[in-house]
Amino acid sequence: MKATIRDVARLAEVSISTVSRVMNAPETVVASKRDRVLEAIRQLQYQPNAFARGLIYKKSFTLGLLIPDIENLYYAGIIRGMQDACNKLGYSLMISNTDRDQERMLAYIDAFHEKQVDGIVLASDRLYPEYHERLTRCRIPFVLLSTHSDEHEVPSIEVDDEAAAYDAVKFLIDLGHREIGMIGFSHHDSIAGPPRYAGFVRALAETGLEDNAGRVKNANHRFEEAYQAAHELFTAYPSLTAVFCVADEFAMGTISYLKDRNILVPGQVSVIGFDNLRMAGMFIPKLTTIAQPIYELGYRAAEKLHELLTTGKVEVLREKMPHRLIVRESSRERGAP
Template sequence: MKPTIRDVAKMAEVSISTVSRVMNSPESVIESKRARVLEAIEKLQYQPNSFARGLIYKKSFTLGLLIPDIENFYYTGIIRGMQDACIKLGYSLMICNTDRDKNRLLAYIDAFHEKQVDGIVFASDVMFPEYYEKLVRCKIPFVLLSTHSDEFEVPCVEIDDEEAAYDAVKFLIDLGHRDIGMIGFNHENSISGPPRYQGFIRALEEAGLEHNREKIRYATHRFEHAYHAAHELFTDYPDTTAVFCVADEFAMGVISYLKDRNILVPGQVSVVGFDNLRIANMFIPKLTTIAQPMYEMGCRAAEKLHELVTTGSVEVLREKMEHKLIVRESSRQR
């Protein structure tokens, strides 16, 4: 039978709480008691588990992550960053895929509450009032990732989506393109869709290219939807020479559509994506794209949640991380 913290306390002739303090803040225990506890731990080969720590501190040392689509490549970097940060901070990570289904998401919050997670990272979705009220009622600290709330004061980690989209479209304009289209997010509750649209429009207006405002078609987070959106765009506007896509998967759908119609990328049409997924550098042609620091965002979300859990507040409420334009093969001078 594995030794318990009670066995260590008995052998060292101290209380269980003293053993706990030796393991977590040894400087708070006098040297004589600390030495006895350490000797008992060594003799018994005692290894504390998270359940025992939870009993002592009334914490589970577990964080929850709510994501809308686990099949989306965007979340691989987020998850990896959170996982690595959790390991450093002493947490386990539980991941739930919501499919943007309200009832499922609310049920997951209940499940996290039952499992006594210490906090939740809520990623890439709208913070509806019923979500906020449920989390507050359950007294679960939470941080938003790749999203924000204008209605509630909630800590968040994201990039400046409008500025990033502006930079992408400005790049195409600087390459000499004057007929520019966009493939955007097609659902009314999109968080990043509206600011990326605004960035597209702002770049056009600055350059006097307002005639492109109508050259927008929408897709719903999937390659095949972007393929069909590209068909609509080029059917209505065949003279389009550049396309800004609000996701790398959309850019791949557009390029595939153009290839099937023997339209060269970037020879005849330049395409810029958004995210800088790992596959963006493997696709042919390699994607020019806006890079989000996905791994770092996952790390920061976990760190910010840890700060909130341990102190009750965060130093920076709304944290904006830097994006970067990565120029590859899918774009060229007009």
């Protein structure tokens, strides 16, 4: 039978409260009693359960993570980073998939509140007034990941989407491409969609290619929808020689469409993605893409939430992490053999 705190107290001949103080504030216990308790813990191989630990600290040592699509490979890296940080910081992690459904999101917030999670990370979704009101009413500290709020002073961690998209399109322009299209995000409440489009437009405007700004078709977060968007894009603009895709899965859908039409990538059309998923280096051709530090974003989100929980504030409210261009096989200089 597993040893209890009562067993430790009996063996060490001290009170249960003394055992608790040895585990949580050992400097408050005289050396003789502390040594007896530690020896009893060793002999009995005692491990305090999470519930008892929570009663002592008035915390659950559990964080919640709300993500919109657990099937999206982007979130695998986010979850891995956050889980590793939680392990280091002494938290458990609860994950819920929202499908960007507002009723489901509110229900999960309520569920996390009932489970007494210490804090929540909300990933890749707009902070609607209903979410903010519910989280505030439940008094749950929270951090935004791969999103931000302009209306509220809420801690957030993300990349600079506008600058990253600009770098992607500028790279295509520097390769000599002048007929450039884009596969963007279609949902009207997208956080990343507008700034990535703004980066696309800024790069075009700086080089006198404003006519390309309307050469955009949109999709949701699925390969199949990107395939259809690529069909619509190239039907409308068959002269395109390069495409900027706002997600690697979109780039894969675009390349698959072009392959099915016997259009060579990068021989005839260069394609650049966004994210640098693990699959980006396995796909054929290997994707040129804008790399987000996906694992680090998840890890830092947990650290940021821990900082908020332990100090009541964060040093950097709206934090930006660096992106970088990864050049692989799906892009080529215009006209190169």
